[in-house]
Amino acid sequence: MSQDKAKVAGLDRVLVVEVARVTEAAAIAAARFRGMGNAKGADKAAVDAMRKELGKIHIRGKVVIGEGEMDEAPMLYIGEEVGIGDGPQVDIAVDPLEGTTICAKDMPNALAVIAVAERGGLLHAPDMYMDKIAIGPGYPDGIIDLDTPIAEQLQKLANAKGVPVDQISACVLDRPRHAEIIEAVRKVGAGIRLIPDGDIAGVIWCTDPQQTGIDIYLGSGGAPEGVLAAAALRCIGGQMQGRLKPSNREEIERAAKMGIPDINRKFSMQEMASGDVIFSATGVTSGSILEGVHFRGDFAETETLVMRSATGTVRRIKTTFRNVKMKMAGV
Numbered sequence: 002m003s004q005d006k007a008k009v010a011g012l013d014r015v016l017v018v019e020v021a022r023v024t025e026a027a028a029i030a031a032a033r034f035r036g037m038g039n040a041k042g043a044d045k046a047a048v049d050a051m052r053k054e055l056g057k058i059h060i061r062g063k064v065v066i067g068e069g070e071m072d073e074a075p076m077l078y079i080g081e082e083v084g085i086g087d088g089p090q091v092d093i094a095v096d097p098l099e100g101t102t103i104c105a106k107d108m109p110n111a112l113a114v115i116a117v118a119e120r121g122g123l124l125h126a127p128d129m130y131m132d133k134i135a136i137g138p139g140y141p142d143g144i145i146d147l148d149t150p151i152a153e154q155l156q157k158l159a160n161a162k163g164v165p166v167d168q169i170s171a172c173v174l175d176r177p178r179h180a181e182i183i184e185a186v187r188k189v190g191a192g193i194r195l196i197p198d199g200d201i202a203g204v205i206w207c208t209d210p211q212q213t214g215i216d217i218y219l220g221s222g223g224a225p226e227g228v229l230a231a232a233a234l235r236c237i238g239g240q241m242q243g244r245l246k247p248s249n250r251e252e253i254e255r256a257a258k259m260g261i262p263d264i265n266r267k268f269s270m271q272e273m274a275s276g277d278v279i280f281s282a283t284g285v286t287s288g289s290i291l292e293g294v295h296f297r298g299d300f301a302e303t304e305t306l307v308m309r310s311a312t313g314t315v316r317r318i319k320t321t322f323r324n325v326k327m328k329m330a331g332v
Contacts, residue, residue, distance in 0.1 A: 011277025
């Protein structure tokens with residue numbers, strides 16, 4: 002096969018199933034901590050399970066979005082190499098447990114998440130805040146912009162959808178820093194759903210307003226989560242912009258070291274996730290997108306959303322695992 006054809010082919014389609022197994026394992030591990038108030042324990046269990054499964058895949062993977070730097074995270078740290086080491090070179094972004102507090106309190110929408118892209122396909126985003134705006138598919142290009150006032154942005158979206166602005170609903174993280182956004186949304190008459198955590202799920206909600214009731218995501222959250230959300234939108238369709246929001250000089254310098262010298266740059270969805278991308282999310286707790294893990298004796302049932310940008314495929318996989326207790330005990 003020529004190099005050009007190989008490039009068009011992108012990632013091996015077998016990876017779609019293998020990547021789904023990674024998030025399934027992480028979700029099952031984290032789900033054992035639901036409602037126990039142990040966010041760190043749940044996160045560690047998910048990280049350990051995800052790393053173990055990644056080690057079984059025929060890839061030469063490099064973690065570009067992880068749990069932190071090597072001195073901060075013993076596993077799945079930024080720069081860590083994963084996989085068997087005899088397959089394609091890929092970038093990997095992980096959030097083994099998106100919504101650690103959600104899981105600890107057994108609230109809706111905790112997920113195990115991963116994105117795999119061709120090498121160089123994922124933005125190396127530093128661990129800091131990022132301003133984000135996202136919508137689902139079906140709108141004219143360029144309809145969203147981080148610098149457009151909220152009221153004007155919501156009206157533009159309503160016009161494009163062909164509905165009054167009071168039939169538009171925004172998703173926003175419930176944080177004090179978003180007080181002005183929340184006020185602006187309510188002042189224009191649009192609806193708003195405040196979420197306690199989980200802005201990857203919040204962005205994905207925009208892709209299916211009929212089911213979720215969400216048209217647009219607004220506000221700031223983690224930059225690594227922004228890259229994962231962009232990877233999901235690349236596969237399922239939509240538009241997104243992100244801009245780093247550093248809190249001090251140290252974060253500005255860190256961004257520059259990671260290849261982002263212009264801290265005010267607005268990144269498009271395509272700039273955050275390019276090339277062939279595979280995205281997988283498995284429900285830990287049940288929510289608007291996915292069912293959480295169900296344990297039935299020695300069985301575990303999972304629901305996973307796995308997508309690939311090159312083919313535009315979106316799969317929902319329901320899997321039943323047998324002898325889960327024995328396997329997790331190392332038997």
